[in-house]
Amino acid sequence: MLWIGPAVVLGAFLLFLVQPMAGKLLLPLYGGSAAVWSACLLFFQSVLLLGYVYAHFLARALKPRTQAAAHGAVVLACVLLPRTAPQEGTDAAHVLLALAGAVGLPYFLLSTTSPLMQHWLGLLDTRSQPYRLSAWSNAACALALLAFPFLLEPRIGLSRLQQFWNGAFLLQSALLGGAAWLVWKRRPSAPELPLAGSTPWRERFRWLGWAALGTAFLVATTAHITQVVAPAPLLWVAPLLVYLLTYAAAFLFDAQPGRRTAWQALLGLLGMALALLYLDLQAGLAAKVGLYCLGLWLVCLFAHRELAASKPESARLTSFWTHAAAGGALGSFLAGVLAPSLLKGYFELPLLMAGTAVLCLWRMRGAGRWLMQGALMAAVLVVTPSLALIQNYYAGLVEAGRNFYGSLRVVDEPASGTRPALRKMLHGLVVHGSQFLDPEMSRIATAYYGRSSAAGLLLSRPGTGRRIGVVGLGAGALAVYGRPGDVFRFYEINPMVAEFSRRWFSYLRQSEARIEIAEGDARLTLAREGPQSFDVLVIDAFSGDSIPAHLLTREAFALYRKHLAPGGVMAFHISNQYADLAPVVLALAADAGFACTRMTSGPSPAVAALASTWMIVDTGRRWQGAPPERGHLWTDDAYSILPVLK
Template identity: 30%
Template sequence: MQQSQQTSLPAGEGGQFGIAIPVLQVFAGTLFLSAFLLFSVQPFFSKLVLPKLGGSPGVWSVAMVFFQSVLLLGYTYAHLLTRYLKTKHAMLVHALVLLSACLFLPLGIASGWDTPPAEYQEIWLLGLFAVSVGLPFFAVSANAPLLQAWFTQTGHKHAADPYFLYGASNIGSFASLYLYILVLEPALKLGTQSLLWTAGYLGLIVSILLCAAAVLRRPQSAPAGQSGNNASDGPSPAKPIPARRILVYLGLAAVPSALTIALTAHIAVDIASAPFMWVVPLSLFLLTFVIAFKTRPLISVEFLSGLLPFAAILAATVIFLPKILPLTFSLGANLVVYFIAVLFCHARLYQLRPHASQLTAFYLWMSVGGVLGGIFAGLIAPNIFDWVAEYPMLMLAALFLLPLKNGATSASVSKTIAFGAALTFLFWIGLTRGWIPDVQRHEVIVVLIITLVVFAALAQLKRQAIAHILLVLTVPLVLLLQLHPSIVHTERSFFGVVKVKDTDDGAYRRMVHGTTVHGSIAMSAFEAENGEGSPEPLAYYHETGEMAATLHAARASTSGALGHIGVVGLGTGSFLCHRNAGETWTVYEIDKSVIDVASNPSYFRFISDCGPDTKMVLGDARLTLDAEPDRKFDYLLIDAFSSDSIPVHLMTREAINLFFSKIGENGLLAMHISNRYLELASVLAAIAEIDGYAIRFASYGADQNPDRPEQVFKANVMVFARDEADLGPLLDDVRWQPVSANGTAPWTDDYSNIVGAIIRHESGKD
């Protein structure tokens, strides 16, 4: 009988069923499938929602907060079921919840949620997620703790310590993310993906019923939360988790959760806004559970405790000295230190796990910590910090979670932190009163931060009290970094961080969004002797540039007289300085902070001097253009960036046809598609081939004008026309060449292949 308990329950035990059930395999497989479905929802539904909010990285951050919050509800529900209901009653309730969620299948955006508001997009997005996928996600989210609690009652030899199943389930989570990126998204339309998820969900219900059957074979005499194991299976239930231990659980769960969102924002804003870089931190997060939640952990907490301080030194270097490091090294180093910090927290959680009778309570407090961390990084930090300051601060917070040693106690740590806070206050006063000259402030602060982190990391090895003081002193320095002398203004919104920065020589001022320059103006334009005039457009918008060439071509096709011109993406507003008398210009911009910055004549002069009467329409371009049925443009420019990531929903077949429905018979559509990571020309060429548009493409590799002035950048631009003759002078310009799809499938609202675009870009490099 002992051997049969290790693998299956024989027919007839309990007198209820006539088939043998391989217990461990069924529970592990069900948890794998549940986790797979749980985490495949996130990239799938986030992609479905992206067109509503311009492809913003903020969508992913808010999605993380939503899914963590619903996960907390699911864990709370699982805890209540196991604590207050007998197992067979709990199974009945859960079966009803699972079946009720079928009413929301297949998954899709709920009706009535088509247009987001101009403000408070985070709240609107949370509501959209809730009414669209809330119940199915809730039903699936409860399975991890619930099935582990049921497993403790199967009589299996591992039933007394089922936590290893959580690590196994996260293999499904990890696999789902990469299978989605590499297989599902490139091969399947969103509608097909939704149907597959529905099929997987129905299969999950069957698997959960098999798990229930394995449990019901054994006699039930008490509510699940009170029994944990039957008396003969292991020790008696442990005492409730102490409050101090709960606080430790909260900290160890909150820091990784917040770090995941913060690192994602740091990568998207400050390093590289490469498509689906958002998924990499989350996948590493899940991988740490796979490694940590094992009966015999692959990496000990002691080893990680010794490694984490040195990881903090590396983190300080790559965060605060990004310009002196190669991009690939900086990106890789950030991911490595993140992985070490999160793995330490999760390994420590597993080390401090309670008795199996407190399993659902343990996961409940873990989930509370995760939600608190997500709320801080996803909702609070973007509204209180002008830059991604939460990322280095959370890396510092991880060091406070290291196990106490050398006689240190919680009380002594509290006193040390209080003392450090007092020193920090005095330190802050000194810094803000000008102890450091403004011209040297940034460099000195960076050196101080790295020095303090190095000494704190070394002190962690033997003198934790000193380490904690040094870490607390580092916090105000991190916040003061925003006072860089070249940064004129910083504004953070749902769509990213917009900075107004002067060049080191003080000759030019730029608008920078993430890692991309969105416009540049010569500082001489602000000199009084220049008076009112038209500042020279620079960056991508210069008279010799590709976008200006498309505008001139549109004028040529109408003998120089254009009526209505539309621009999607404001930037600094420098393209407005190409306006001719009698033309009506309308700009469509999704980010209010960009409008506010560009319209301020103390920052940039393009709008005030060239287009003060220009109509500004706030919102996503597809939604706002669609709402203007009577407008016909002679020229429409799509120049919409989110840092370096072009919103995919503006490059689909439906989008191109929408744009042309707003363009007059002989009008031109120009699209700026410069990108460091994606090859996009063939995607647009595929659409043109299907719908019969004439196109020309100017790329980096073409023979560009060598006489471009300083601060003028090359650009990849595609121009569309209904008839090739409308392209006018571009037909004879060597910069503008025909381009073919070369077998690339056109993107639609239901299908896009980001991975393919990355591969084409990399293969096209010299």
């Protein structure tokens, strides 16, 4: 245990610390898309599978001393071979390639550690309980996931964290080398086992299925939370931590699965159904995330207890973990790749909820009459709202589509009270613009861009021949403020948004200004362009319910200044239900020495105006007063959403 125990614990800690690190590193290169994390989960699950297959091959095909020599060579190769810096991209395939070059080899080595060390411990000490190491491994994973958002991310920059991780990886490599030396020295005997084993196919499918269910629920729940709130490491880590703790609980305690866990899973699904129906648009962040994570806990505990109950004897240990890893990769693929390619909306979670409710009913078969009737009622209360949510998605639908940047739809809403009929563009549940269907009212800016909003007041100021830059196109409502001689240049990362805004909204066609649309990530595009001399630069890009963090850093702010005319103004749209981004923009303005004003406007249903909050940075006026808290100044290397959560 001198080498094996510490190797398992440290390896698990590094294995799960690198996941949010790598995801955060990639976010700015992929426009802050919520799909980045889904692709990351698929990559990590797939490489984990490769690691388990490798460990299974070593354990079955090679003698112990040969295993030690071979793994020692792999450790050396993973330490010495170079890694490549991630590059920008536009889809999940690019994310997978970027991860393969940046962390692929170290992650592969770490993924082999738990099953191989458990196998070696069983060879070196026949009285040991190798499965117990799995629980310690999961506990170390949980510690890493807790440490990243609450301890490391708010206090340590990403570059320093990478240095720490690289140093700890060298220590881990030394521990693995020591474990290999121990096996080589002691020459333990091992029974000869066939590579494929004699496990019945029914048992194999059980391992695959239960593992896939838990992972699919993890991916779908995380995708739903991040598309409603924002893609941020904190919101990645919370569901992943719940998922891991259920694994640890299932394998550490020998509680047998049964009707009770199935009933508990149904109760968790009921809570998630409640959140889907009533909380997505109105509840606080803690209540929303807490209810989803509670449901995820109960469903994953149900799946993982079923998986743990089917674990075989230690001789088939590596085969068991290989099948579990394959199930994890399968679940990630189904929920993270296949479902988004087939479904136009975020339907993965409600469909999984409905299917799991039926599975729980099947698992409770043979229970008492009253228990079954209660379970049937609970299942109906889960399935009905889940399918109703999908049906509501198509109410008034004009067109819908989905790509790497999310689910987009255009819907028509009938007149309501004094408000005429309206057409909306929605990204998930977030309104990205709207327009009156009446041609006589189609030039009235709505949503967050009405005449009384900060953006409306700013762009209504006298002047001609203006150059206006807008990061985030939406429906194109700001184009109504264009005058003859003006140039409005929109930066839009999502090609589907540009397509829908031209096809279903007339703001761009009706504008008196010259309209330019630059497709691609705004920050990367601005970095490649020469100075644009914008009189006003509007930052109105949203991923989920928030501006992507990489658009609110000191380096991004300096880039915006480069493209402003002397005395130019920046307008940051920070309307947000879950985070107060005003301190972040104030810190950026104070750091640069410019005046900054917060402007809010209330809703006006008659003209379809929504409440909005803007931060106006005037480079023609100097900052007055004491500087704000330094901790709110975000940089590319160090930022955390935790201090600004409401």
